[in-house]
Amino acid sequence: MPEIAICTQKLSRTFGNLTAVDGMNLEVAAGQFFGFLGPNGAGKSTTIKMLTGLLAPTSGSMELLGLDFAAHPVDVKRQIGVVPEGMGLLERLTGSEYLQFVGRMYGLDRATTQRRAAELLDFMQLADRPKTLIADYSHGMQKKLALAAAVIHGPRILFLDEPFEGVDALAAGALKALLGRMTERGTTIFLTSHVLEIVERLCSHVAIIHKGRLVAQGSLEELRAGISGEAGSKTTLEEVFLSIVGQDGAERPHLEELSWLM
Amino acid sequence: MVDVGAPVGILTQIGLVAGLRWRMLRNGLRKKSNRFDLIGLIFVGILSAIFVFGLCFTFFAGAYNFLSTGRFGWLSLLFWGIFVFWQLFPIFAAGFGASFEFRTLLRFPLNLTSFYIISLAYGLADFSALASVCWLVSMMLGAAAAKPAVLPAMLLVVTLLLILNVTLERLIGSWFERLLSRRRTRELFFALFILSMVSLNLIEPIMHRYGAILRPLAHRIVPYFSWFPPALAGKAIASAAQAHFGGVVLSSVGLLLYAAVFSVFLWARFAKQYRGEELSETAAPAPVAPRAAAKVDNAPDHLSALSPQVAAIVRKEFRYLTRNSFSFFSLIVPPMLILILSAQLSEARPRGSQFHVSSEMLFPGIMAYLVLILMAPAYNCFAFEGRGIQTYFMAPVRFREVFLGKNLMLLSVLAVEMILSLAMLAWRLGLPSPPVFVATITAIVFAVVGQLSLANWSSLNFPRKLEFGQMRGQRQSGMAVLIAFGAQFLFGGLSAVILFAGRWTENRWFSAEAFTLLASAALGGYFASLDALSRVAEKKKEVLIEALWR
Numbered sequence: 043m044p045e046i047a048i049c050t051q052k053l054s055r056t057f058g059n060l061t062a063v064d065g066m067n068l069e070v071a072a073g074q075f076f077g078f079l080g081p082n083g084a085g086k087s088t089t090i091k092m093l094t095g096l097l098a099p100t101s102g103s104m105e106l107l108g109l110d111f112a113a114h115p116v117d118v119k120r121q122i123g124v125v126p127e128g129m130g131l132l133e134r135l136t137g138s139e140y141l142q143f144v145g146r147m148y149g150l151d152r153a154t155t156q157r158r159a160a161e162l163l164d165f166m167q168l169a170d171r172p173k174t175l176i177a178d179y180s181h182g183m184q185k186k187l188a189l190a191a192a193v194i195h196g197p198r199i200l201f202l203d204e205p206f207e208g209v210d211a212l213a214a215g216a217l218k219a220l221l222g223r224m225t226e227r228g229t230t231i232f233l234t235s236h237v238l239e240i241v242e243r244l245c246s247h248v249a250i251i252h253k254g255r256l257v258a259q260g261s262l263e264e265l266r267a268g269i270s271g272e273a274g275s276k277t278t279l280e281e282v283f284l285s286i287v288g289q290d291g292a293e294r295p296h297l298e299e300l301s302w303l304m
Numbered sequence: 305m306v307d308v309g310a311p312v313g314i315l316t317q318i319g320l321v322a323g324l325r326w327r328m329l330r331n332g333l334r335k336k337s338n339r340f341d342l343i344g345l346i347f348v349g350i351l352s353a354i355f356v357f358g359l360c361f362t363f364f365a366g367a368y369n370f371l372s373t374g375r376f377g378w379l380s381l382l383f384w385g386i387f388v389f390w391q392l393f394p395i396f397a398a399g400f401g402a403s404f405e406f407r408t409l410l411r412f413p414l415n416l417t418s419f420y421i422i423s424l425a426y427g428l429a430d431f432s433a434l435a436s437v438c439w440l441v442s443m444m445l446g447a448a449a450a451k452p453a454v455l456p457a458m459l460l461v462v463t464l465l466l467i468l469n470v471t472l473e474r475l476i477g478s479w480f481e482r483l484l485s486r487r488r489t490r491e492l493f494f495a496l497f498i499l500s501m502v503s504l505n506l507i508e509p510i511m512h513r514y515g516a517i518l519r520p521l522a523h524r525i526v527p528y529f530s531w532f533p534p535a536l537a538g539k540a541i542a543s544a545a546q547a548h549f550g551g552v553v554l555s556s557v558g559l560l561l562y563a564a565v566f567s568v569f570l571w572a573r574f575a576k577q578y579r580g581e582e583l584s585e586t587a588a589p590a591p592v593a594p595r596a597a598a599k600v601d602n603a604p605d606h607l608s609a610l611s612p613q614v615a616a617i618v619r620k621e622f623r624y625l626t627r628n629s630f631s632f633f634s635l636i637v638p639p640m641l642i643l644i645l646s647a648q649l650s651e652a653r654p655r656g657s658q659f660h661v662s663s664e665m666l667f668p669g670i671m672a673y674l675v676l677i678l679m680a681p682a683y684n685c686f687a688f689e690g691r692g693i694q695t696y697f698m699a700p701v702r703f704r705e706v707f708l709g710k711n712l713m714l715l716s717v718l719a720v721e722m723i724l725s726l727a728m729l730a731w732r733l734g735l736p737s738p739p740v741f742v743a744t745i746t747a748i749v750f751a752v753v754g755q756l757s758l759a760n761w762s763s764l765n766f767p768r769k770l771e772f773g774q775m776r777g778q779r780q781s782g783m784a785v786l787i788a789f790g791a792q793f794l795f796g797g798l799s800a801v802i803l804f805a806g807r808w809t810e811n812r813w814f815s816a817e818a819f820t821l822l823a824s825a826a827l828g829g830y831f832a833s834l835d836a837l838s839r840v841a842e843k844k845k846e847v848l849i850e851a852l853w854r
Contacts, residue, residue: 094698095697095698096697096845096849097845098842098845117700118700119699119700124698126694126698128691129691130691130692130693130694130695130698131695132624132689132692132695133690133691134624134627134688135620139623142616143616143620144695144699146612146613146616147612147613147616147617147699147700149612149613151612152605152612175627191695
């Protein structure tokens, strides 16, 4: 039985009358590259915020690496890394200063923090602008820095909310290779992305959330087989996604309504 | 076939932009936190109305009086007042292009002429422009009531002044926009602005010392002001009142020339913007430095006595302070004001005179002033974090550490400011007696530490995002200001009562003893509050992140 990295039980979150996440039971095994998909407003970011301590659940429980998040938030946070929505950078620091700040916040000693910060900046191709403030970074540079900050303490689970958005192809290739190596070494990666090709290429397991409910979960093969009804199917993730999320015709936009555009 | 929209008339476009400004104001009030601000806005609105309509009467009476008593030359003064207000008020209060960047309109199918005209219409909707128009109309009515014959000239002059002023205001605005488009120049500008405001306090001492030299110089310069637009406007009306129509024409042509020159400059600026001028630094690639080898700093850690997390926050706070030129330079203000104040007091009331101001009285007063000024930002201590606030919630720390780091930095700043101020005071007026010195220091510990718990609580409950190096839209949360005011009143009042009780009982050490007791209680309360505040932070994190995200 593989070790469970993330386990949620009836996890829910409401905002007034709106239920953003509704009784989610999610299980992610350690070392998996896990893709978390859903259309806009489905509850992906709300889920990732709850799993990383940025948002309190209305009800239900979460266990990360066998620890109850509500009871041991600091112990859990010590072992996870996050690239949140909006990146959460302190924009008046330089890239190096920010990484050193984050390293020290995670309890790394000064020398280790400095060494890792320098190596990460080098890897992310951010080392050649040592005096530039984060406020003056481009969006792609900020994304790379947020990723560097998320891994500086060597987390056992890495949460990535749209990590490749705005990152150039060269850096994206290097990042994918890095993430692949991390999962080989046992790091669990929990990734959300709207680019289904990226999820299909990187992830071994996928969950799909729709209107706050988990509507599918399993390995890519299991999901494909579930749609086509046969093992080893060549069905793409996009087809799987559309067949699950867009099952009711009401979900699909009607092009006839835009006849004036065609 | 795709339908393409029909061309839109200029009036429709002006109407659309006016509607946009109104909707932005209305939608901004939808959020609950902003509704508190609505009360403040209504209050400011009432005060502004009193200010505008009060001055309307003044301008009406001024124009009527000067024309009916034959003091025509004085009319220029009224025009000068309006001119200066119209041009300077936007710089002080409204700023340029922070909440709505006018150039964003360029993505729509506007030609340069439409862009130019809409910009002028936009400028006419500013408070300074609306108020100035009201005052010009009041002047016109006053002038017509005194001498009906000047009405046509007044109409001409007011129209020319209106075009001239709105064009110049937009021109200065666009120059400022250009100047302030870069973060560093923006921060430097606001730092200089603060310093120049403080320097106004130096006018009186300078005039006192060098007035005799400066006065003749000023008399030589004043005649040159007669060539400026307000003076020309005054001359035109004075000529009309004396039926010298040549003078009216000459002055009006002068005003027209000014308007034409400003229009040419403004057209050139807008033409550049229209062609896609981009000035912000993020659009330009940053200079690339040769890649340096990774190096480890082996220098001793001066904050090793603190936990790594608290030390990291202190360092980060220090960096933020030094990079926020507005806040950093404002630290110069208190010692500078104390220097000016103590210098003026020691000169005006020298030692030995009946009304000599001693440091016995001034020292507690000055320290209370420092606490009042420097504690105010603590009531919204996350203001400059922006989205970075998430870092504190993602990291394995409790908010106890975050507050300790932030409060330590504030206390360090306070200590440095106090030492500087004490040095200034000792230099100009001498040191206070030991009982007063100890009583004041312990009173500060009591007042500052006592306030910190409240300030931390206020920061969690009423956060408001502030931007570095910006003045426009930089309003603190109304509730945070109220709490700060209440707390300062409470602690300041209590401290004053204890200080006076010491004098009244003639027990020189009574105040020091009482404050030592209170300071100990405040310290105990502060450390006890940190865990409770960590729990509050956990409950309030969504409010905090949401407020600082925007």
